[in-house]
Amino acid sequence: MSTAENIGAAEKIVTAAVLVIGDEILSGRTQDTNSSYIASWLGELGVRLHEIRVVADVQADIVAALNALRARYTYVFTTGGIGPTHDDITADAVAAAFGISIDYHPQALAIMGAQYKPDEFTEARKRMARIPDGAELIDNPVSKAPGFHIGNVFVMAGIPMIMQAMLDSLRHKIRGGAKLLSASVGGAVAEGLVAGALGALQAKFSGVSFGSYPFYRRAGTGSNSVSAYGVNFVIRSTDQKLLDEAREAVRAMIRGEGAEPEDRD
């Protein structure tokens, strides 16, 4: 088994996808950090992130991606596009994807209205209270404008601080499955020299996935001035005992190459 995707398949596997909505990520101007945050958060709950997509602020693109992902995975988390400006079209796109209508949500209006002077509760701000019919609100303790949850889709803000606060409030809504435990061991070995031994470990340990992530660190500016290299091995299983045995086997493999294994976590 060459991937973590099906590890623990005898147990319940709960999956998720993240859909990042935003031209600013696609332009390279902003680094998406929400996806890795959500990935780690899901992992703790026993949910496995199987796919990430980043699409532009274009309704047809959002609808197509959302419908593909929500049909395939247990949960879908979207980030971005729920602000007050003309380029915030996520709520409308979600309504279109589900084929439902969208309107001002009384509770959302009340929550948001409470924090503004009447003349500052602009049409643009009210627009953030437009929620697809039948959706439940997701609390936003930072700036009030809520996210929402409909079917297996959770719609959140793109600003990391707000997105993280929204996730906090969702913990009890997520039903995880078999939690994928992981361990990482590194060593100053050459990937091409241990690949055979690693493949043998993979063949020996069913129920464990072995990942291999080489690293290079270059000092100086010359084209061949690589000063350090090695491999971090990541071992995953739903079974702690198997994981411990597999980690010990990886340590032994590294020692067999004359290097010292280093636990990464």
Add this chain to the structure above:
Amino acid sequence: MSTAENIGAAEKIVTAAVLVIGDEILSGRTQDTNSSYIASWLGELGVRLHEIRVVADVQADIVAALNALRARYTYVFTTGGIGPTHDDITADAVAAAFGISIDYHPQALAIMGAQYKPDEFTEARKRMARIPDGAELIDNPVSKAPGFHIGNVFVMAGIPMIMQAMLDSLRHKIRGGAKLLSASVGGAVAEGLVAGALGALQAKFSGVSFGSYPFYRRAGTGSNSVSAYGVNFVIRSTDQKLLDEAREAVRAMIRGEGAEPEDRD
């Protein structure tokens, strides 16, 4: 026009997608930085990144994503999964996606063989010389094992240092279109108060896209201790004169809110 996607549509628009292959990104353990690097690199060449997908090390997932993306966009760039270990399956997946065979590539074998002692040119390392039939090699000045290029798909390593070196060698193979110019202006304004004015600017300036990206910075640990907030406006156009006019209009909009506009780049 609420998106940069079609700005400059009267001119030639050249598009791209990035396909990131790797369990390590989906686990949240590793932050994908290759996508934003490729996005910026493409932007310089007049190519617009329209979609990013991250999929697991699973052949069926890679094939499905690659076939969807290569049919839709001018170029597709993949990163990851071309190393020597059992979990490196990208080359086989690309061959399967194109419905072609894959075999040891004489030139790749020669390039790689030249850097190893004969007993260190292991089967695992030779595996990295397996290239889909008809593909052209992409030079890897860092660690020799090449990437490859077939049709509109460019297959690169996942290690950022190697990926960046591979991209360097591809510049002459990419034919860009109308280059999307951009400018960014920030200000300590409330997004919900300027949204109306911004929407009016968007309506006025066809051929320009206006993006609005609020930021919050929190000092201290209290739940309501937001200490600074504001909005960065990103303006895009293929026409420098229009871009300059639009930027000046955004500056005036910020001043109209009693704040001082700050050019971000």
